[in-house]
Amino acid sequence: VDLDIAVENMPSPLALPKSRRPTGWFQVAWSDEISIGSVKAVRAFGQDYVLWRGESGTMYAMDAHCRHLGANIGVGGSVWGDEVACPFHGWRWNGEGENTLIPHSSQTCKPGVTMRTHEVEEWYGIVMMWHDVLGRPPLWPMAPIEEMEDESRHPFGPTMRGSWTIRAHPQLPIENGPDLFHVNFVHKGEAAEIVRYDFDEWAIHEEFAVTYGKGKPSTWLTPNGAVRMVLKSEIHGIGHTTIVWPEAFLGGVSVTNITPVDDEWSVYSFAMTGLRSADEKLLRRAVDHQLETVQQDFPIWENMAYQARPNFAVEEGKNYAGLRRWVWRFYPEEQQPTEDGPT
Numbered sequence: 306v307d308l309d310i311a312v313e314n315m316p317s318p319l320a321l322p323k324s325r326r327p328t329g330w331f332q333v334a335w336s337d338e339i340s341i342g343s344v345k346a347v348r349a350f351g352q353d354y355v356l357w358r359g360e361s362g363t364m365y366a367m368d369a370h371c372r373h374l375g376a377n378i379g380v381g382g383s384v385w386g387d388e389v390a391c392p393f394h395g396w397r398w399n400g401e402g403e404n405t406l407i408p409h410s411s412q413t414c415k416p417g418v419t420m421r422t423h424e425v426e427e428w429y430g431i432v433m434m435w436h437d438v439l440g441r442p443p444l445w446p447m448a449p450i451e452e453m454e455d456e457s458r459h460p461f462g463p464t465m466r467g468s469w470t471i472r473a474h475p476q477l478p479i480e481n482g483p484d485l486f487h488v489n490f491v492h493k494g495e496a497a498e499i500v501r502y503d504f505d506e507w508a509i510h511e512e513f514a515v516t517y518g519k520g521k522p523s524t525w526l527t528p529n530g531a532v533r534m535v536l537k538s539e540i541h542g543i544g545h546t547t548i549v550w551p552e553a554f555l556g557g558v559s560v561t562n563i564t565p566v567d568d569e570w571s572v573y574s575f576a577m578t579g580l581r582s583a584d585e586k587l588l589r590r591a592v593d594h595q596l597e598t599v600q601q602d603f604p605i606w607e608n609m610a611y612q613a614r615p616n617f618a619v620e621e622g623k624n625y626a627g628l629r630r631w632v633w634r635f636y637p638e639e640q641q642p643t644e645d646g647p648t
């Protein structure tokens with residue numbers, strides 16, 4: 306065995322993790338997709354889940370396959386009070402995953418038979434589910450956005466958002482944040498200037514300065530000439546990122562969520578809103594612009610090949626490569642690289 310070659314082929318801590326089952330909060334639905342009394346089947350992390358909204362309005366998430374004979378409760382299941390019934394033989398399950406009724410049995414129910422349930426949170430009209438292969442309870446809460454706490458912004462309504470199923474690694478969207486040098490090529494725009502990029506245990510706090518309408522006397526967005534503004538972004542693990550624009554720019558708030566479907570596909574979701582007091586046409590145009598811009602990365606992401614030992618330029622060392630070193634904590638199935646490992 307040639308050990309030099311073995312080390313050469315060893316993935317570096319700067320490689321993309323191979324696991325597509327990261328830990329964190331992930332979008333599994335838009336709230337308005339699941340009205341009271343309805344169920345939804347969700348495929349994520351190579352598994353099937355069922356979501357349902359009980360008569361009380363509460364949203365529940367559970368593994369989808371019924372512990373009677375394995376039918377998928379998300380496909381034709383029905384809601385009874387706050388419980389869900391399997392479409393095959395009507396066995397009922399409550400929000401704690403307990404079997405509460407076997408319609409065809411004198412036994413009534415099997416108290417010892419339970420289904421695995423999952424923590425869900427409805428965050429400004431988006432259903433987020435906690436996922437962890439180790440089964441740990443949430444390691445961090447879903448953070449509120451101050452700007453969304455009053456009624457000053459529109460909700461993330463159906464015309465303000467999109468979801469796309471793409472054949473891409475779920476980590477690629479958050480890599481856009483520190484990647485200044487793709488902007489020019491992929492988005493035909495000016496690279497932002499990163500003024501803050503701080504790593505926390507489970508989050509990255511980013512601030513970046515953008516000059517809209519740079520070098521032009523006026524644009525639809527900047528009728529009075531170029532405007533430089535600082536945007537604040539919060540990256541919460543792999544699956545959930547928010548951006549807040551200053552009040553001067555329509556009071557924009559956007560959210561980018563990605564959820565791995567399996568080892569090949571991911572669902573990318575984006576939503577943007579702004580101040581109710583903002584010019585309606587301008588906000589509409591800004592949202593449409595963002596909805597278009599986010600899709601420009603897809604052909605790149607969908608056609609990439611895994612690099613065991615990627616090569617970063619020196620300018621990418623601190624933030625981009627720093628992100629690659631930081632993310633391993635979200636992939637507990639992966640061997641965690643150490644600082645003295647290959648780089």
Ligand code: FES
Binds near residue numbers: 372376391
């Ligand atoms: S498989 Fe669910 S009730 Fe029979």
Ligand SMILES: [Fe+2]
Binds near residue numbers: 481491602
């Ligand atoms: Fe991009």
